[in-house]
Amino acid sequence: MAMSVNAKVVIVGCGISGIAAAQRLVNAGFQHVQILEATARSGGRVKTGTLGDNIIEIGANWIHGPSEENPVFCLARQYGLLEPDALTPENQAMDVEGHPPWVPNFFSSSGRKLNAEDIYPAQEMFLELMSEGSKFESQGGEPWACVGDFIRSEAEQQAAEKWKDIDAATRCLRLCVISNMLKVECCVNGAHSMDEVGLGAYGLYKTLPGLDCTFPGGYEGLIKNLMSELPSDLVTYNRPVRCVHWNNTEKEENSVMIECDDQKKIATDHVIVTVPLGYLKKHHSTLFSPPLPLHKLHSVERLGFGTSNKIYVEFDSPWWDADCEVIYLVWEDEDGMLDQVPDVQRSWIKKLFGFTVLKPSERYGHVLCGWIAGHESEYMETLSEQEVTHTMTQLIRRFTGNPTVTPRRVLRSQWFHDPWTCGSYSYPGKGCSAQDLENMMEPLPTKGSLLQPLQVLFAGEATHPCYYSTVHGALLTGWREADRLISHYSAISTSEPPKSKL
Template structure:
């Protein structure tokens, strides 16, 4: 840092949020010689949407659990290898399924595999089909998905009514699983552009339930303890001003904290979730954000995906099974996906068996998205246990299925510092809006360089890898590099 700015004084940088984006940004700045870097975190522990809780015999992941793209093209995977954490990443490609129906049938594995290929093929082709087949009115993934379902069923017109119901039920199960993947109420809320913009990394998804807290601790090793302030929520970020410190130095940004403290800074990197930006953008920034950015924040998609953990004294399932699929033969994707809070458990398409049993005990985990995911946060553990016991007894046809001895439900929607899980491109937004969210403030006037007073990071600001931990990490590194380049020799 040899520019004129750095000769005056070491720039003061405040990072709002100690998720992987904020920790990544702070770590890179500190490694490059920035010494006045402060992280403030609203929660009592760092991590943001990387969070674990004690359940059963071990810790379980509340949030991030999968490495999406287990290859050296993924910065998370690179760090996993660098820090010798590979033993915490499991290959989940060879999973054993047991698919049950609400009429107590266990579906043939070959049949379910065939239907799985049909469903994934529809989803993979979604944006291409919209162009190739002239769906000029298509805006959402549901528009294309449902058209393809209709064409598929036309080819199966000779099927027995029971077989047709099973096919529709499996496609509905797949549709619900895809909503969980996208953290959305329904595919009708998700733009076709989602599949065009989001980029998969080679290597497949790898299950890593204990990895991310370990990795976060490794990244925090370069951050001095006094540089991380916990339970320090930011109340307001005042920018484009001139604030004088006690020593007479002037700063363009001031962060007001909920506890009354004020922190002056040359640069603030904001890494809070899009859910919090949606809820608090009117009060969080002074002056207010530009109108087009406020519109982008409101229009971008951000939803909830929760996990429901169930611990049992003894398993009622075959312990060789990894995933239990739940197919409702009275459901069809053609009827759309309307919230059903009365029967919220219908929104759980699959239940995973947590392994290895020696480490975790006899634990199942279901995933759920949408309004039902928000609703389940309001239920007591006893209500959740009762509903799942009824569900499992119905699907297995066994009245003897026991109730769980303990239940744990994640609560990402009611968490005031997340207000949901992760982002997607909604039918009201574009990928350009993601880029807009990543632009620093004040916005650059044509012919001038940006002043970099307020910078933005977090998964929702990464166009290609939004909704992922590697997208969040890369966004933090991106904003750190922006400041590093700003203070480099011109």
């Protein structure tokens, strides 16, 4: 349905949700759409970089659940950005429920490669408990406030029953594996600890079928293709927004005034705010005038937003098996099932759960991607590249038992200290519920107000009710808010009386 809409729409942020909203509005016939982007680039948390000659992802890594229901997958396929493997019906039908069946190698802090058979029972128990933990959202009556407490108490009980006949060393090792798995989940959830992830809301997250896949040419290829379909002058870069003045009661033409950092003021009818939740948490009090309504503010506070960083390490030759896809580092002194270290500065590296292996090696050579979340990962960002390289070298030498292994290159992400992001992505915090995600996406002014409706709309991954923390979630929210405006104007145009010919 093409209409010609004269209403002005300003979108704050040129990440994928902002781009998606703009594209939808322009295609529907909105004549005055503008994106204000604080940085010099598009893409937000989709950010591709290089390590030597290799293309690597500094931000978003995978298409999670590449199947027909996933708009990111459909667009990537349309633009020819994926490998044939990712496009097969078998790949799309594989439902891994967020845990891809990667071939693992396990190394221990005493420098030995562990026998996977000794470890599988711990992994299996952990995955069953995680799956059980996601059911409280629909059943209610969760026994603990957070996922961490639930896992620990259940694992302790089950270990005492199921593993009572095995030797103490193996039992201890399995509990250390559970600590490692908790650290994996910290990275998956973008949380400092699973003690900060609410158990009641944990099951809100939904997965899509399909075996996670990557972009051989980099995730930013998707951004470039989407941007190429927008008018070239639609985005203004290096234009941070200082304050959104909404709720304008004076009968002016436009109900919203956007004040930029450079003092420039832009009058508009609607603004779609797509800033990351981390930025919103830090700046909401100055970003909106009047402030956000209390119920919305409480939801911003209850939702979690943490940091998950990557440390890429390149080697001359592999020290892992040829078929290995993920390497887990098991500390043998962590049978307390903890996912945070007592002394961040001295032992931050213990939070790094291990590495994913960049495949195929013909393309990447021998490159690993280390994963680390939480305050330890925030501290890592403050160190020099030299310090990070030194610590990674010591770690790998310790776990492989090989004193000569030396990385060729190291590169890390620093999302916490990025002033426009302030972390990685959202998760449901303790005391969080589906209502909080509803509140996140609710436009201002709220229903029942006599003011001009839809002045401020909200998009971005943290506003999706079940695909939060994903690129497809972010994209869908951009479309959702654009559609909200499109329906608003199509309702107006159908209810207007026909104009007189006189």
